[in-house]
Amino acid sequence: MDRKNELQFGRREALYRLGSVVAVGFLVGCGGDDSSITGSTSTGSTTSTTPASTNAQCVVTPALTEGPYFVDEHLNRSDIRADPTTGAVRPGVLLTLGVALSQISAAGACTPMSGALVDVWHCDALGTYSDVQGAIGQKFLRGYQVTDASGRAQFVTIYPGWYTGRAVHIHFKVRTNASGASGLEFTSQMFFDEALTDLVHAQAPYNTKGRRDTTLASDRIYRSGGSSLLVPLSASGGGYAGTLNVGVRV
Numbered sequence: 544m545d546r547k548n549e550l551q552f553g554r555r556e557a558l559y560r561l562g563s564v565v566a567v568g569f570l571v572g573c574g575g576d577d578s579s580i581t582g583s584t585s586t587g588s589t590t591s592t593t594p595a596s597t598n599a600q601c602v603v604t605p606a607l608t609e610g611p612y613f614v615d616e617h618l619n620r621s622d623i624r625a626d627p628t629t630g631a632v633r634p635g636v637l638l639t640l641g642v643a644l645s646q647i648s649a650a651g652a653c654t655p656m657s658g659a660l661v662d663v664w665h666c667d668a669l670g671t672y673s674d675v676q677g678a679i680g681q682k683f684l685r686g687y688q689v690t691d692a693s694g695r696a697q698f699v700t701i702y703p704g705w706y707t708g709r710a711v712h713i714h715f716k717v718r719t720n721a722s723g724a725s726g727l728e729f730t731s732q733m734f735f736d737e738a739l740t741d742l743v744h745a746q747a748p749y750n751t752k753g754r755r756d757t758t759l760a761s762d763r764i765y766r767s768g769g770s771s772l773l774v775p776l777s778a779s780g781g782g783y784a785g786t787l788n789v790g791v792r793v
Contacts (some may be wrong), residue, residue: 564581622699623686635701637782647792660721670706703757710762
């Protein structure tokens with residue numbers, strides 16, 4: 544599916560969500576350390592209560608489209624690189640990705656949110672999503688984790704490739720009740736520094752596809768609020784690691 548169809552899907556989804564979820568505001572920010580390749584330095588997640596007004600992790604941002612490739616596979620796993628049926632691991636540069644989820648109270652206090660379900664899904668090094676189109680029945684690069692007492696979930700994956708009309712990104716969905724019986728739902732996307740993407744995509748197997756046709760600056764979905772969804776990454780274990788800090792106000 545090209546960018547035009549994805550944007551049309553996003554508009555329909557936005558209208559649906561505006562009609563069904565009106566009592567929730569989601570906030571998101573990026574956390575890193577002094578060696579981060581992109582993004583500002585922060586102190587990371589904490590289990591203490593912090594006023595949101597003084598917490599750089601809690602920055603208002605809009606939700607972004609779910610897109611056409613979400614499949615609720617019910618795969619509770621941290622390492623999402625392999626297809627669970629065959630065990631075949633998708634090749635690519637290692638990416639250790641954290642999500643730190645916080646709840647923002649009516650009084651503005653920011654506290655970790657435990658017990659929430661966080662789904663992530665993205666394309667492989669050559670731009671292919673599992674369980675859609677030519678990869679029906681495969682389930683690579685999909686999975687969920689439930690946030691721990693510190694509000695954290697962590698995934699082991701690969702740096703995403705690209706497909707026509709979109710900048711490099713990873714989709715994520717937060718459901719505040721892991722049982723799915725009730726609670727609130729929020730969907731958005733993560734993005735990555737262009738210079739780092741250039742470095743990664745110059746390597747195999749990414750380089751067999753050629754240079755991406757869409758950058759952050761030319762991606763309309765990114766321009767709808769993606770600048771606050773850039774994940775700061777640091778070199779780690781032969782790949783990269785970083786955490787996106789997400790806050791929700793109910």
